[in-house]
Structures are given as C-alpha cells and as structure tokens.
Amino acid sequence: MSVVDAPARSEAPEEQVRDRADVRRQVRLVVVFALAAAMVLLFRLTTDSFSVTYLLEAQRSADSQPRSLDGSLVNWVALVLALAGVVLAALNRVPRGGLGLLLYVLVGLSFYVAFMAWAFADQGEGFQASISNPIPGTISIATPLVLGALAGVVCERAGVINIAIEGQFLAGAFSASLFASIALSSLAFIPLWLCAPFGLLGGALAGMLVSAILGLFALRYQVNQVVLGVVIVAFATGLTGFLLGQIPSESTGRLNNPDPLEPLAVPVLSDIPVIGQALFEQTILVYLTYAAVVVVALLLFQTRWGLRVRAVGEHPKAADTVGIKVNRLRWQAVLFGGLLAGLGGAYYTVGSSGAFDKEMSAGTGFIALAAVIMGRWHPVWAALAAVFFGFMRNLGTQLSLVDRIPGDLIGALPYLATVIVVAGFVGRVRPPAADGEPFVKA
Structure with a gap:
C-alpha cells in the first residue's frame, strides 16, 4: 500500500x-x-x-x-x-x-x-x-514641593495616606518663623547666624507634631485616612490663622519677623555657567532638600528599614507573620514624613520671605501630593515631578510679563501641563497595595 x-x-x-x-x-x-x-x-x-x-x-x-x-x-x-x-x-x-x-x-x-x-x-x-533663566524660579518654587512629595512617599510606602501635607506646611512655616524670631530677639546665647537655622528645628518639630496627630487617629483609632487628612488641613489652617491673629502688633517684630537664611556658595560648582549660581548658591535648606532626595531613596531601597517599610505598605499581614511590628514602622514613617514636610513649610518663612502670613502655602501641599502620584510613589521620580510643577509655575510667572496668552490660561497652565504629562508619559499608576488600610493584629 x-x-x-x-x-x-x-x-x-x-x-x-x-x-x-x-x-x-x-x-x-x-x-x-x-x-x-x-x-x-x-x-x-x-x-x-x-x-x-x-x-x-x-x-x-x-x-x-x-x-x-x-x-x-x-x-x-x-x-x-x-x-x-x-x-x-x-x-x-x-x-x-x-x-x-x-x-x-x-x-x-x-x-x-x-x-x-x-x-x-x-x-x-x-x-x-x-x-x-527658569532655573532660579523653579528651585524657589520646587523646594517645599520636593520635601512635601518625599513626605508623602515615605508615608504612603508604609501604608498611610498623607493628605495632611498642606497642614504640615502651615504648621512648619508658622513654627519656623516663631522659633527664629524668638531666637533672634530673646535668646542671647544663640549666635545671630544660628537664629534662622534654629527656625528649621521649629518647623521640623511642628511638622512632626501634626504627623503625630495623623498617626494617632489613623493608626490607633483607625479613622478614615482621607477624611482625617482633610480635617487636619482645616485644623492647621484655622489654628495658624488664629495664632497669627493673637500676636499683638507691638510684638510682631519679636515673634514674627525672622531673618531669612543666607545663601551659601559651593566653591567651583557655583561658577558653572548658567546653572552654577542657580543651583549651588542657595540656602542650607535647599541643600538639605538635595540631600533628602538621596537619603530617602537610599533608606527605602538600600536598607533593611526601607525593605520593612515597603513590606508593611504592600502586605502588612505577611510582614506581621515574620515578626515585623507593622504599626511601629508606620509610626516611624509618619513621623519621618512629618519632619520632611515641616522643613518644607519652613521654606516659606525662614527659607524665603521671613514673616509668616495666613495660608501662605496656598495649597501647595496638595500639589506635593499630586507629585507623589505622578512620580509613582518613588522618591526620585516624585521629586522630579515636583520640580516639573515648579518649572511650570515659574513659566506662568514669566508669561505674565507678555500679553500673548490670556491671564486665566496662564494660571491653569501648570495643571494643564501636568495632565498632559501624566496622560502621555506616566500612564496608569498603582499605589502600594495596603495604602490607607489600617492594620489590626489578630
């Protein structure tokens, strides 16, 4: 066949x-x-x-x-x-x-x-x-945004939503002005050149105090973290406005009139054309911001503490089974984030203008929160997102000198550009799996 x-x-x-x-x-x-x-x-x-x-x-x-x-x-x-x-x-x-x-x-x-x-x-x-040159204005606007974004990244990597960055900004700005003013006028044992840096200590402590309130209600009493953050912002706004109103006019110079930080030039680097003076002839707070991006990135991704923080933000029950104290780590992350945000708030007073004014942060805490999302909860990318937003706001300031674009559109330009970048290059993002979820040990 x-x-x-x-x-x-x-x-x-x-x-x-x-x-x-x-x-x-x-x-x-x-x-x-x-x-x-x-x-x-x-x-x-x-x-x-x-x-x-x-x-x-x-x-x-x-x-x-x-x-x-x-x-x-x-x-x-x-x-x-x-x-x-x-x-x-x-x-x-x-x-x-x-x-x-x-x-x-x-x-x-x-x-x-x-x-x-x-x-x-x-x-x-x-x-x-x-x-x-857009760099000086961008650095000025972006410095508190970067610190606020880092605060949000640290908190949310640990599983705590930090909507209260704006409140931490206001508390930090008010306390920095108060501490620096008192040091300047009343504490004779503090040298004059240390008065403004002493204000940074006040700002950091105030930011941590607001974070302690966030941690108490979010971690101890398991209050909804989004609602809690909005309430804390309203509380800090009202409290700082009230305290500012209680300062008598004759005491304003003693309690709300700090000397701003002095710029410090970095040898050699400050002589680089175009960018040198803008980046490396800044105050100590700006240099701390540069360092904070590196420190937070190293802490989160190169240390045991950072690994545990990310673990409790992704799967707290699994972290608990291997002996990690979930809520203790979350407390540490929340307080550390408050320190960073408090320093960001201090920039509005001792870092730039000096005296505190009511609601002077003008909602930038929420912009820092947007930078966290835009940067995919990564400290470096969140910092770059904050710089981008500072760049766009500075661009709006420059465009106000000419009448080519309507003023209302100039005001919306930073937000419009952010939407375009997110839609065109960032795409879909995923927060930490346990972000905003309280943990109760069985």
Whole structure:
C-alpha cells in the first residue's frame, strides 16, 4: 500500500502578540508628539518676527545685557525633533530607558524654547521683556514641593495616606518663623547666624507634631485616612490663622519677623555657567532638600528599614507573620514624613520671605501630593515631578510679563501641563497595595 504524503503546510511566520500596555504607550506617544509638532507649526504661522532676547544670569545686575535669540531656527529644530518623534512612535521604535528619556528631553526642551520664542515675539513698541533663566524660579518654587512629595512617599510606602501635607506646611512655616524670631530677639546665647537655622528645628518639630496627630487617629483609632487628612488641613489652617491673629502688633517684630537664611556658595560648582549660581548658591535648606532626595531613596531601597517599610505598605499581614511590628514602622514613617514636610513649610518663612502670613502655602501641599502620584510613589521620580510643577509655575510667572496668552490660561497652565504629562508619559499608576488600610493584629 502506497503512502500518500500529505502536502506540506506552508508555515506562516509567527505573529508577535503585543501587550496592551505597549499599544497604549505607542498611541500616547504618537498623540503627544503630534500635538507638539502641530503647536510648533502654529507658532511659526502666527509669528511675524522671531526677534527675541534672553538672559541666562541667575541674578540680574547692572551689567546684565540681554542677548538676541534666533527664534526661527529654534522653531525649525523643534519641529524636526517633534516630527521625528511622531515617526518613531508610529513605527513603535521609540526606545525605552535612557535613549527614550533623552528623546523626551530633547523634544521637551526644544518645544519649550520654541514656545518661549513665540510668546515673547511681536511685543511691539515700548518695553521689551526678555526670556529669563527658569532655573532660579523653579528651585524657589520646587523646594517645599520636593520635601512635601518625599513626605508623602515615605508615608504612603508604609501604608498611610498623607493628605495632611498642606497642614504640615502651615504648621512648619508658622513654627519656623516663631522659633527664629524668638531666637533672634530673646535668646542671647544663640549666635545671630544660628537664629534662622534654629527656625528649621521649629518647623521640623511642628511638622512632626501634626504627623503625630495623623498617626494617632489613623493608626490607633483607625479613622478614615482621607477624611482625617482633610480635617487636619482645616485644623492647621484655622489654628495658624488664629495664632497669627493673637500676636499683638507691638510684638510682631519679636515673634514674627525672622531673618531669612543666607545663601551659601559651593566653591567651583557655583561658577558653572548658567546653572552654577542657580543651583549651588542657595540656602542650607535647599541643600538639605538635595540631600533628602538621596537619603530617602537610599533608606527605602538600600536598607533593611526601607525593605520593612515597603513590606508593611504592600502586605502588612505577611510582614506581621515574620515578626515585623507593622504599626511601629508606620509610626516611624509618619513621623519621618512629618519632619520632611515641616522643613518644607519652613521654606516659606525662614527659607524665603521671613514673616509668616495666613495660608501662605496656598495649597501647595496638595500639589506635593499630586507629585507623589505622578512620580509613582518613588522618591526620585516624585521629586522630579515636583520640580516639573515648579518649572511650570515659574513659566506662568514669566508669561505674565507678555500679553500673548490670556491671564486665566496662564494660571491653569501648570495643571494643564501636568495632565498632559501624566496622560502621555506616566500612564496608569498603582499605589502600594495596603495604602490607607489600617492594620489590626489578630
């Protein structure tokens, strides 16, 4: 019997199954890069003269002279980079990791310069505003936001939602002003150069006190942490406003008039062009903020304590079964976060303006909380998100010098940019699994 061989099957190449997350990433990148290219093209079509000037000095002086910028060339560069991003995204060839981040930075920076050239172009006769270095203003706005974001990361990594960052800011700002003023006017044994740093101690203690209230009700009495945080913010707002009103006018200079911290220049680093003076001629509180990002990242990811904190934030019952004191660790994280947020609040008084004013943090604690989410509960990324928000708020301040954009839109610009970044690059985020869930030992 003959055996008839079956016809050989033509094997089609195996189709690659793509993950849905990868498809969503591709769509987001195409949309974001396409919007950037469309906006840059719109800038070119709506500009008559690209003649603009800029200043890169961190601090203006009598010798500072604006320099001219070829806005047309910048516009072309930004358009080419944005279109290249569109093509790479459409072909799903946008690399991940460092190369992808480099592409995002290049497109973002070129778009920023093209946008500023458009905003400051066609100013007409009279006063001519110049584009200024955004770094000093960004550092000024972002310093308390970074400290507040770090406080939120530490607390939420341990499983405690810290909505009360705004209240910790206010308490820290008021106490820092009070401590520094008392040290300046009444404590003769404290040298003058230590009075403002003494205010940092007051701010840190006040932040920890507010955190202790959060920990008491959240961990001991298991109150809903979101509601508790809102109540603490309202309490701190009312209490600091009340205490400020109780200071007699004749005692204001003694109780609410601290000398701000003095800038300290770092040798060599402060001489770097463009960024040196802006980054390395700052107060001790700004340097503490730089160090805090590194310290918190190392504590959370390179120490046994950090491993345990993350464990109680993800699976407290499992952590308890191996002998970890869940609520004790949560208390430690909450108090440490309060210390960081209290220092952030101190920036509003001894770190910048001096005297405390009612509600002077102006809701920045909630912005710091948004930076925690935008940074995916990671200290470094949360700090970068806070810097980004500070950059956008500083941008709004610069744009108020020209009338190219309506004032109401300028005020909404930081929030709009944050939404675009979250939708285009951050995507879906997942908090710690036990975030906000009280733990009761069986």
